[in-house]
Amino acid sequence: MFETLIRGATVVNADGPDRRDVGITDGKIAAVIPPGERAEAKTVLDASGSLLLPGLVDAHAHLREPGLTHKEDFSSGTHAAALGGVTTVLDMPTDEPWTASAGQLADKMAMADGRIHVDVGLQAVISRDLSLIPGLLDLAPVSFELFTADVPEDFLFPTFDAVAGALRSFAGADTLIGISPGDQSMLTSSIERNLGGTIAAFLDSRPPQAEAGGIRRAVLAAARTGTRIHVRQINSELGVEAWSRLRDRADTSVETTPQNLFFSADDYETQGARLKGSPPLRSRQDVEALRAALGAGLIDIVATDHAPHAPAEKAASYAAFADIPGGMPGLQTLLQTMLKLVDDGLITLPDVVRLCARNPAERFGLGRRKGRIAAGYDADMLIVDPRQSSSISNAEQVSRAAYTPFDGWTVKARLTSVFLRGHEIVRNQKLVGPAQGKIVTRES
Template sequence: MFDTLIRDGTVVNADGLGRGDIGIAAGKVVAIVAPGEAAEARTVVDASGCFVLPGLVDAHVHLREPGLTQKEDFSSGTHAAALGGVTTVLDMPTDEPWTATAEQLADKMALAENRIHVDVGLQAVVSRDLSLVPLLLDRAPVSFELFTADVPDAFLFPTLDSVAEALKAFAGADTLIGISPGDQSILTGSSERDRSGTIAAFLDSRPPLAEANGIARALVAAASAEARIHVRQINSELGVETWSRLRGIADASVETTPQNLFFMAQDYETQGANLKASPPLRAPHDVDALRAALGAGLIDIVATDHAPHTPAEKAAPYAAFADIPGGMPGLQTLLPAMLRLVDEGFIGLPDLVRMCSTNPAERFGLGRRKGRIAAGYDADLLIVDPRRSSIIANADQVSRAGYTPFDGWTVKARLTNVFLRGREIVRDGRLVGPAQGKIVTRES
């Protein structure tokens, strides 16, 4: 007998759709039985007319704890994730302090215990003190993060030589290193040329040239060091072209974000501070190129870069546009934003699962338990009803940011139920039961 049987739904995996009833026991999917086949369960969930997807895995999230909890914390951020169908959050290491040592990583794990509504994997930062790497590896973070621009000196690797030397510290290690493709030399040079503080100056400080050079540098360094890397959010035509030409030389994957697929630099005129983040929004032709790359399968992962700030922080006066705190919320809107792309015909539901579930789970060391609906995998499941539309609204957002750039958008589907390891955690837009999330670590 199953603990739970989800009956009569259409099961969506990265490799396609199929009808089947999902049998769950002890938190795992144990069988997918033919529709109508006799099966007994303590609880039966009717999913007729609905799609059943694996829970989403957001590979780029800033939950802001420790040290920045006025912006977000483990509880509020994972609440937003649960309501958005993100059942696994991969948290970045740029809190206060940055997660740079094994002790800091252990402390962060302890902070999250009994307070997270979904599962959370933690990422560690690569500092200039490379002797810290071995002890960090022992604690099996889902990945490491290496920065090439726009960060404190202790974490800055601004040259090809420094990136290559850092990657050598991971020789033989079964891990992944995320790299944000910036260029400190361009950032420094542009700030010296233009001190006007305008939106245009901000755009010029982080041009497509910087992104493209950062991508090329990351790939060449990874090939030289035989390291596994993940290139963080790209959003320019030149960046896409560089990625498409060079991606085969290294073991590498790439991501973009929903905001980069929908918004352009001209939208700063209407949404201003709420859209300010890095990389900056681009021109229409860049968005077109990014969407084309998405449709062609050149983008491996779509993640949110969920990076909330308080409304007061965003609304305060600043001397320069570049000084506005960078980042926006995204966890609660990842699924609806991707469903909009399905509505528009750019991708299908299996593509959504591939980029937002299967690929991030596999790439970040969780691929034997997350990211697909199959026997032996965690029963992290979403029921989506295509017969009911939904509207994204600021008033419904539970992140401490208190807004979404997608406010007012309509999606031709509704997320009705979310299950985490077989337990229902969300029903009709509300949390069900206490926090049940766990810290997950990289599979050995």
């Protein structure tokens, strides 16, 4: 006998949709059976006419704890994630302090205990002190993050030799290195050239050429060292071209974000600080190139780069556009923005699962328990009703950022229930029950 049986839904995995009933026991998917097959369960849920998707895995988010909790914290950020159908959040290490040592990673794990509404995997940063890596590996973070530009000196690896040297420290380790592509020399020289503080100066400081060069450096360094890497959010035509040419030379994957698939630099004129982030938004031509790459299957993962700031920080007056705190919320709107891409005909529902569930789970060491609706996997699932529409509004956002750049958008589907390890945690856009999330670590 199952604890719970979900009947009548169309199960959507990355390999396609199929009518199936799903039995759940002890937090796991116990069986996926033909529709209507005889089965007993303590609780039977009728999901007829609805879609059943795996819970989403956001591979790039900033929950801001410790040290920056006026912007977001574990509780508020994972609340937003739950409402957005994200049942696993992979949290970046750029808090205060940055998560650079085993002690800092252990402290962060302890802070999250009992306070997270969805599962959270933690990512560690690579500092210049490479002796810290073995201790971090013992705690099995889902990834390590390496930065090539625009970060404090202790975490900066600005050259090919520096990147390759850091990657060699992971020889024989079963892990993943996330690399944010950039070029510190271009950033420094453009700042020296452009003192006006305008939007144009900000764009000039982080040009597509820097992204393309950073991608080339990352992939070639991975090829030289035999390291598994993940290239963080690309958003330019030049970046896509560099990635397309080099991606098969090493064990690589790449991500982009919803905002980069919809907004261009022209939108700074209307949304300004709310859209300011890094990398900067590009031209409409770059957006179209990125959308074409997504439709062609060249992008492996879509993640949010959820990076909220307090409303007062975004609303303050700054001497230069570059000084505005960079980042925007995205966890609560990930599923809806992906469904909007389905509405646009750019991708399909199985693509949503591939980009936002299966691929990030597999790439970040969670592929034997997350990202699929299959026997033995965690019963993290979403019930989506395609017969209803849903809207996105600032008023409904629970992140401490208190807004979304997608305010006013409508999507031709509605998320009605979210399950985490078999327990319904969201019903009709409201949390159900106490925080039940756990810290998840990389599978050995």
